[in-house]
Amino acid sequence: DFAKIDHHRKLRQGMSEVIFCEGKTKEQVLKIFERMIEKGEVNIIGTRASREQYEYLREHLKDDVVYYETGRIICAKRVEIIKNPKGHVAVVSAGTADLKVAEEAAIVLEILGNNVKRMYDVGVAGIHRLFAHLDDIQSANAVVAVAGMEGALASVVAGLVSKPVIAVPTSVGYGANFKGLSALLTMLNSCANGVCVVNIDNGFGAAIVAHMINSLANQNL
Amino acid sequence: DFAKIDHHRKLRQGMSEVIFCEGKTKEQVLKIFERMIEKGEVNIIGTRASREQYEYLREHLKDDVVYYETGRIICAKRVEIIKNPKGHVAVVSAGTADLKVAEEAAIVLEILGNNVKRMYDVGVAGIHRLFAHLDDIQSANAVVAVAGMEGALASVVAGLVSKPVIAVPTSVGYGANFKGLSALLTMLNSCANGVCVVNIDNGFGAAIVAHMINSLANQNL
Amino acid sequence: DFAKIDHHRKLRQGMSEVIFCEGKTKEQVLKIFERMIEKGEVNIIGTRASREQYEYLREHLKDDVVYYETGRIICAKRVEIIKNPKGHVAVVSAGTADLKVAEEAAIVLEILGNNVKRMYDVGVAGIHRLFAHLDDIQSANAVVAVAGMEGALASVVAGLVSKPVIAVPTSVGYGANFKGLSALLTMLNSCANGVCVVNIDNGFGAAIVAHMINSLANQNL
Amino acid sequence: DFAKIDHHRKLRQGMSEVIFCEGKTKEQVLKIFERMIEKGEVNIIGTRASREQYEYLREHLKDDVVYYETGRIICAKRVEIIKNPKGHVAVVSAGTADLKVAEEAAIVLEILGNNVKRMYDVGVAGIHRLFAHLDDIQSANAVVAVAGMEGALASVVAGLVSKPVIAVPTSVGYGANFKGLSALLTMLNSCANGVCVVNIDNGFGAAIVAHMINSLANQNL
Amino acid sequence: DFAKIDHHRKLRQGMSEVIFCEGKTKEQVLKIFERMIEKGEVNIIGTRASREQYEYLREHLKDDVVYYETGRIICAKRVEIIKNPKGHVAVVSAGTADLKVAEEAAIVLEILGNNVKRMYDVGVAGIHRLFAHLDDIQSANAVVAVAGMEGALASVVAGLVSKPVIAVPTSVGYGANFKGLSALLTMLNSCANGVCVVNIDNGFGAAIVAHMINSLANQNL
Amino acid sequence: DFAKIDHHRKLRQGMSEVIFCEGKTKEQVLKIFERMIEKGEVNIIGTRASREQYEYLREHLKDDVVYYETGRIICAKRVEIIKNPKGHVAVVSAGTADLKVAEEAAIVLEILGNNVKRMYDVGVAGIHRLFAHLDDIQSANAVVAVAGMEGALASVVAGLVSKPVIAVPTSVGYGANFKGLSALLTMLNSCANGVCVVNIDNGFGAAIVAHMINSLANQNL
Amino acid sequence: DFAKIDHHRKLRQGMSEVIFCEGKTKEQVLKIFERMIEKGEVNIIGTRASREQYEYLREHLKDDVVYYETGRIICAKRVEIIKNPKGHVAVVSAGTADLKVAEEAAIVLEILGNNVKRMYDVGVAGIHRLFAHLDDIQSANAVVAVAGMEGALASVVAGLVSKPVIAVPTSVGYGANFKGLSALLTMLNSCANGVCVVNIDNGFGAAIVAHMINSLANQNL
Amino acid sequence: DFAKIDHHRKLRQGMSEVIFCEGKTKEQVLKIFERMIEKGEVNIIGTRASREQYEYLREHLKDDVVYYETGRIICAKRVEIIKNPKGHVAVVSAGTADLKVAEEAAIVLEILGNNVKRMYDVGVAGIHRLFAHLDDIQSANAVVAVAGMEGALASVVAGLVSKPVIAVPTSVGYGANFKGLSALLTMLNSCANGVCVVNIDNGFGAAIVAHMINSLANQNL
């Protein structure tokens, strides 16, 4: 009995536990998915999942299992996703190498019913690329800003919008980057208003916060 | 011409620049307030303000100037604050010593029109104190969780609610606390969903994020 | 003569030297076990042991050798373990991934004669899981609290009991977790009374302290 | 209402909340003492207290208030302390400069009813000084080992006893000592069995753990 | 004989030694200025100088001594400064609080004969303020970019110009800023081309590098 | 569409985007090269490239592709490189192990048209080796100084020249070197004038700054 | 020409350059040995050498090549080693795992002509093991003290002798050991007189210092 | 009885305990001096002593008490110092600001009977200043090298001599110097042979090591 799944979480938090697959065997992951299905959970999500874990699940589960390669996400799709009628979350990222983390955020957001607009590779070294997307950024209910190296993107974006920016530092970089510490500190010290930060490479965590905000924005519709 | 006030900010961000008073002379603070008044800004806020700076402003400004001692905030109140019709932000804090930072958040939130429910000194060492407030926490649109030392409060709160928790680590503690680093890392590594983090002691920053979220929750009313 | 075994230790410390197997060849581990058997040591323990080292020992030693896979422990059982007549040590852990370290503690405790109650995957993100075990925690003579990520479990537990809590930070997590630093600092800064801390991932070290405490609690029976 | 005293703590933890006086005004400290007296708490302890806070309390409280200068502790003695019938806690410290922290531990232990044996200035640079006290150390139920600079004392002591050693790193030292980090890491990495660690300079925390252990050792008498 | 002035430096480095006044008594500073004057040095510069040190020098030196309050620079002006005929260095800074460091750079540059264009308080939180100065930035031979907090300014500026950007992190900020570490790491990890970095708060060091570059750009005129 | 190449960069920065190949598949690298060729870019550079990536490109591109093994650089040579008529950049390095980084700098400089003089293995442990090259160092328009371990080379060189020294700390070393942190801090704290620093192992970044400086020095010829 | 061997070193430093083999190919190592032989160097030492590098050398060099497995040292023995007539260096080490580093020191010392007394696995957890060797330690001209984990051995030894102790922290340990940082800080903060420290795992460096001291002690014989 | 003076130390270590005066009251310092005089100790040294402590001692002790202002050392001179007949220790320092630490080393060395040659302000930024003293450095039995900022001096000196260099990093500098960490790491990573390191600002510690070495060099005369 290696895992006490928190089935009660949906009551308290409005969504089921999401499975962190890294470091678990494919058999363990399967067992957790099966137990959650028994309990009646729908559209179960596994993050940091390998293709191997996915293939094992697809083989052994009756439900429709999908794998998102770049975002490393497995989803056992059991009911149709009901999209929010209005509004979107913007996911912006700085460099090519931040893609994995940005996609982790974007896919989780979509499975939870949010409309997502992606704007990738728009880092501050060529800031005109960001301005080309100004409308989609400024009209979002929340922005997830993903950046490694110096992580300046979050501040620049936050200076342009009036909605919360959830900043995700990534471990992209080398040397004095210290595995994401550099971007993390940058984002925590943002001189722009409205920035909050999640752990290094934690696209999933940012998606949950953005989803909660977007749900609040949609609640009185 | 030591400061280029960002008057344009209101258009982009929905609120005027807030003045960080620490490290500025009372004459500099006055000059910035005056220039903002000229430009027609209303209810101008100064944070990290000393009583001395406040008294100097009260003397020299015609407008109604208020000082919030614990939160170290000056407000030049020029129009009536219009409270949100519905919903509130919860501000919870762990220990007696975290009060200053919690009040910085609470006062900024109130000046910006949010209803605030304060729950102070409810740290995890005596977790029953937190549970006594469960309703007010779970019904909030956003929670600002302020804690120093080990900062565990944010995780416990986030496990109980379905709304975003904006965690503020404080520099309260000594030794291996390393001026707030301990609480900061705790909050960034939260195992609970829906936590995002601002800088150590940055009650102001948390207030802005919570205000933006609460505004979204009120927008369709 | 690569290792001077501290046979004298039992006199000074009441228990024989325990062998740290990581980084030693299976031949070296065997030789140390053999020498300890010669000297008359009983129930010799090896920690951080691989299955391969175990199999080599089982093959070459006459005694009954047992391997505890999850806790990575080898025990050459030479005499019957005499359990404490009364009282127990509680081993609580936060997440699925902390299992290894929790089991290292639990197994060492059992081999040394302690009654152990395990409560796993009861992290603070779903605090009701912890409360379900309140009785077993509050009646223990000592609690070993194992947690990675933000390590908040130790504080919450310590707030509920009147016995020492030996906190074990684990290296479980990523990013700003910095290989366990986050949980370590959390535990050192605990705002709850009665927490003491051992090295990151050091389930063995915690077991020894808990064993010493439990022995004291049993000494006058 | 700046502080929610945790009166319930005694039920859960067997002892009342102890007041951390540093950073509180003398008026605040008085108010907390008064409220605790109202609730019927006895022998109330304040740590990190200044002489000034003490004098203010002595003036305004009817009870017998005592101040321990070196340990910076105030105690409002309201009932006779009942000493443990048997056994003692050893408090050993390395250098002259560690005295403050050692005394914080020793005084708290004594107020809580423990017999304490002090062995100060017995650092490892002149290890014969430690051996002169071997009997008193080996017969203790628990040892509090206080050391700054390189903090080696804890390991040497732990190698000599079969009871738990609660190690307190102090911020004594300079340069690469990094305000106690050096001693903290030393103690966490102790190669000797039975060492657990509390925060830098946290004599109080060590006292609580040692008191809990000594209480267990006395419980069946 | 507490200081061996490096009079030979001018031959090797094209400019005399500059005096770091912080931590020296006014008498020591005077003695060094006097010895340099004896050796025939011209326009001697002292950095990190106090008003008190300045007043002492003005009193005791025959030469024309000037004090630049914000930049904390003393200059004993002994010959007319010969300005470069063409080209300028741009000094841009992010916030009001970075002024001191920016002025240290600007004044040193001017004393060494460079034309300087200052653009202050143009941080990335309101990026339109920076774009208003685009021409002056893009036409400079070198840019000194001064920023504290997250230090993102250097990357944004470097993305807009084809000349070297000398980035100066400042210690402005609090909390996770760690006295300038945050801005330092940001700048070292810049994703834009052409950024090099000097020590935290080292406006002087940046000025020397920018001066050397601007001199090269003027050498063939 | 995983990468938005910044074709516009040449206008703003005078040179095209350079491709960081590490962490990209050979197919991705090829696609980026192809798109840049389509846009008419010439002499496209890839850094941190593996031999495998190179061979894939050579096979699939029509242009002349060259690989510089030690510097790990691919260049798609499409037009003749036009060398600067006058002046050179000196690349000095401390130990045998810093070669890779020094060559990254030297090759990039040469592809961009600079004359380069290499002086390798001239570290300060045998300082006469450096002095043997004094002329070539002092006559350079800029010096790139590459050093690991304690990184003292940059200070010594900067003390000898009147041109900017771009210091590149390398991750060469072990133990308290902390992957280049030691050399990085050394270089940032240089007591010599005219040193600026790039990220650990960032030979490419140093080359760009040196190239910009050398171009300025050549502009009026 | 990847390496400029410092043949001149013998004149300046009394001994030839020693080759750091880690990270070099066997061909490179051979070439360096050959060049040193040409120049007439004797008894050439390579440290951090692999068995593979050794076998390659043995095959290709005419001289007598020896490999010391544990210390990872290659020596091309070309003349008879002349031992010091009197006095010895003591090499003490704390745990089994520190052996490699201790042997690196001991072998280098022996090749340079020093008499060496080894005392291994005498860590402070069982301090009687150290006292058993008191004579050999106190009569040495210098002591090399090798220890990982908390590194307390150096302080205890230095408290017992009147000769210099060269402390070598090792990277042995885990968790809060931070790859040797713990032992390094311990040793730098030693409260005992006469301790100096070399880099983590730098047995070679300690050997050189001890050799220099022992040579001085022998010089007037 | 706040201090157990280690009178036994002279037997074990050849010299009496030296009193660290910082943080002790003048009364405490007096009492320790008096007790040492009673025990017959001669030429008692106090380091990090204030002028105030000195004046108090001079007033109350019968012996000849001397104060060395720059080195902050008190010496109660009770017998004539017997200088070594031959050989000297060189104390070299990099900048004006390192003087205090260099003098701490030099004075302690002289009181212990060593001939000392001082070479101050000879930092690597103007390396010709160091070469002017080459003879005195190369003929020393040991060199104490004191440097702050980047601390490169130790490596350069060690490259020039065949005797041990005891490197003392100082806390001189700012920003990325991190209170001496920069120089400390530089010195630990020295690429030159024969460097060993003591704690930041620990001139006293370096003096003891150098004195021990010089004594060995003189022992057979």
Ligand SMILES: Nc1ncnc2c1ncn2[C@@H]1O[C@H](COP(=O)(O)O)[C@@H](O)[C@H]1O
């Ligand atoms: N990618 C992710 N990053 C951080 N936390 C995650 C991620 N995916 C899932 N989680 C959380 O990890 C927890 C599961 O941890 P475990 O009990 O170890 O399986 C759940 O509570 C999730 O909220």
Ligand SMILES: Nc1ncnc2c1ncn2[C@@H]1O[C@H](COP(=O)(O)O)[C@@H](O)[C@H]1O
């Ligand atoms: N308490 C606070 N903590 C962090 N930032 C603040 C605070 N108060 C105001 N600010 C921000 O500080 C900026 C002003 O900085 P400055 O230009 O230096 O006056 C504004 O953009 C505010 O958004």
Ligand SMILES: Nc1ncnc2c1ncn2[C@@H]1O[C@H](COP(=O)(O)O)[C@@H](O)[C@H]1O
């Ligand atoms: N010297 C001390 N060091 C650490 N914690 C302490 C100390 N003294 C009291 N405490 C704890 O501090 C808490 C009170 O904090 P506060 O609510 O800020 O007054 C109590 O729960 C005590 O257990």
Ligand SMILES: Nc1ncnc2c1ncn2[C@@H]1O[C@H](COP(=O)(O)O)[C@@H](O)[C@H]1O
């Ligand atoms: N300047 C100094 N730096 C480091 N240690 C010192 C210094 N001066 C004296 N000591 C040592 O400090 C110890 C005395 O410490 P304490 O018992 O606290 O007085 C003695 O053993 C001396 O060897």
Ligand SMILES: [Mg+2]
């Ligand atoms: Mg790109």
Ligand SMILES: [Mg+2]
């Ligand atoms: Mg409280």
Ligand SMILES: [Mg+2]
């Ligand atoms: Mg779980």
Ligand SMILES: [Mg+2]
């Ligand atoms: Mg002492």
Ligand SMILES: [Mg+2]
């Ligand atoms: Mg501003």
Ligand SMILES: [Mg+2]
């Ligand atoms: Mg070499």
Ligand SMILES: [Mg+2]
């Ligand atoms: Mg052993």
Ligand SMILES: [Mg+2]
């Ligand atoms: Mg100087």
